[in-house]
Amino acid sequence: MGHKWLILALGVTAISASFVAGMYFQHDHARRRLQNLIQKDPYAYYVSPQIYKVFAFFGSPDEADHRMRQIMKYGFPGLDDLRLYSDFVLSYDRRNRVAHWVCEHLQADSIRSKRLRQGRRHFQADMSVPSNFRSELTDYQRSGFDRGHLAAAGNHHLQQNHCQDTFFLTNIAPQIGKGFNSGAWNKLEIYVRSLVNRFGSVYVCTGPLYKPKQKANGKFGVEYDMIGLNMVAVPTHFFKVIMVESNHHLGKPYMEGYVLPNAPIPNGLALRSFLCDIREIEHYAGLRFFDGLRRSDLFGSNYPHESQVFRDFG
């Protein structure tokens, strides 16, 4: 009689012991996975509570999470008022009514399909932004400025809603039309798409700059216009930081940055004359680009004298 109870007690002890051991190893495994994640992308850890708040906006959180992680694979430039769209991620500047930055991950099929070009191009205010921080269509009308895309419409032709999302005014900034938006800036966007076609996978971060100038009294100050009743800021410059993932023969990522003045730019001026040290862009924008990459792992840099690989545009 006593033996039966003893065997039962031993059995229960063994089962619970293995259960506890299993939980311990499971927990250890999860902890190591999390540690790897944080080492690869330090921002993921800090940003996830804020991201999950945004998830409620989407029908299927898992899909949004998956796409967001793909686009933001190399880290967040900043963490202010993050907004997820179907094919790009954006940080919104409520004070200026213009984004801080917009991140895209471009692959050949998102720029190739031409049939979506026929689709209606329809600018609209983003009603998810509180009205006192929101820019409206009327702010841009008769302002003398174009509604310039940050994430270009031509980069998001894979699905109809991808393209339509780029027309939200959160992704729009006041740009000089002739000589800039339809000129040098458009040339830069076409150049980015040519990189996508040649190398397959390109990460792009685009945004405005409000660049200080030295005044008559010798001190530095920032001066910029504002348009409309909502006082939408007119950036003095725009930047684009481009990172080509390692599909090419040297097997290392390649990064370069451009800064263009929001002004008419002579047609003959080569794009490469706007190449800029990325640390300088970070200084003016208060952002860190592709922080998840070790800079020493990069092939080349954005200095014009180092590499001619990507510099054969007109």
Place this chain on the structure above:
DNA sequence: TTTAATGT
């Protein structure tokens, strides 16, 4: 070709 605004 692509970008966009304007006037009817």
